[in-house]
Amino acid sequence: MAHTKTPTESGTVFSTTLSRLRKEILTGAIGPGEKLRLDQLRTTYDVSFSPLREAISRLVSEGLVLQAADQRGFQVAPVSADNLREVTLLRKSLEVIALQRSIQHGDDAWETEVVSSMHHLSKFKSRNPAKMDDIDEAWEGWHRKFHTALIGACRLPVLLQFCDTLYDLSDRYRRNFLQFRHVPRDVQSEHSAIAEAALNRNAELACRLMEEHIELTATMILAVLPTELR
Amino acid sequence: MAHTKTPTESGTVFSTTLSRLRKEILTGAIGPGEKLRLDQLRTTYDVSFSPLREAISRLVSEGLVLQAADQRGFQVAPVSADNLREVTLLRKSLEVIALQRSIQHGDDAWETEVVSSMHHLSKFKSRNPAKMDDIDEAWEGWHRKFHTALIGACRLPVLLQFCDTLYDLSDRYRRNFLQFRHVPRDVQSEHSAIAEAALNRNAELACRLMEEHIELTATMILAVLPTELR
């Protein structure tokens, strides 16, 4: 079978499989606690075991997948209020460190990135519940870019890695439990306030706003989290 | 070939390969920046590609191995003063959070673990430079157990994972650059002071001592780090 590669997909089988798996877990297409059946995934993704297992193995380090005991495979990490609280606590602690340094070191390129991602994000007036899928995916992309841009100039690559992991871990909660609900909140203003403070090099304010932003999201998720998970 | 399994080795091929690789990188048996030749490792460890690559993939997430561009394999993460400074900064930030909570929540089992690992560690009067290998490996084991025990009761599993990763990352510097040097320092006293403060539930003191302990080690490594790495 001549494998006809989709032009948009590039890189190795491993990396595309990793992205695909991560996305399915973040969106909830593969739900919390769900068992990962290797043979089924292998068929669905049309790949062999090696790159599939390699991808899953990465997600284990990231905490999105749990490795059961030997010979008993993998499962998507379960969700719980405790886990969300921990992830939120860590995200606040680490993003504040990163943001503070980023504001300190940020150069022109950094400002450009912040302004640009902020601009793209602000173009989504209201997240139209009609044609959700496409728009949502785009919004999610820019939202992540925005948060990444803000802390991107901190010059601490290991920390950025941690922040990225924590973003994924909390993102899963938001996308699984907050997606289709009406939230009484002006996220747009929160974002622009953070961006403004950052660009004005007001580190203290920016960090405080960021903490509040992260905390508020977590609070809203906790409020709607099924009781059996609390 | 009937694969005769060594009785001491247990678990999957993957997990033993992961441990072995990690150890070789931490000790410097495979040095910083060194390329990982898959076929050579495969022969040395007598395993096949799948579990080998899976193990390497994990080490990439941990930051001990770098994945080069597609199709260009892996290399052990290089060392640099900047990286050591970052890892030190993060270790201090995160271990303090963990230690503070651990002191807050620690129960009898926690106290026992701390006392026990402290005791074992203190039995190594001076690290005899003669029969280094065996003694050093044992000391390294208890040293890690001690640090793990201190923060073990924090009830933040994700944080513990981060701390473990950071311990590895800084441990590599210590074992590669400080091992055979005489250090003008009473590490034993530092450890017992931290343990005492923790058991007395004096979180503030314990955290301060821990920060100093981590910082001091880093300072000494930086002092002897080859100039081209600074």
Add this chain to the structure above:
DNA sequence: TAATAAAATAATATCGATAAATAGAAAATC
């Protein structure tokens, strides 16, 4: 009928082989 054991089934972990890509060496060109 409940509990246990045996057999069948399904899933995982690992292997050895193949295909694809890169890096290095030799030849050709300017």
Add this chain to the structure above:
DNA sequence: GATTTTCTATTTATCGATATTATTTTATTA
């Protein structure tokens, strides 16, 4: 002589098959 090009050798990434382990089903016994 330096630079580019082609060919070869090495190395990586991926595959499909096999062996091992867990789970479910069926049969057996108390």
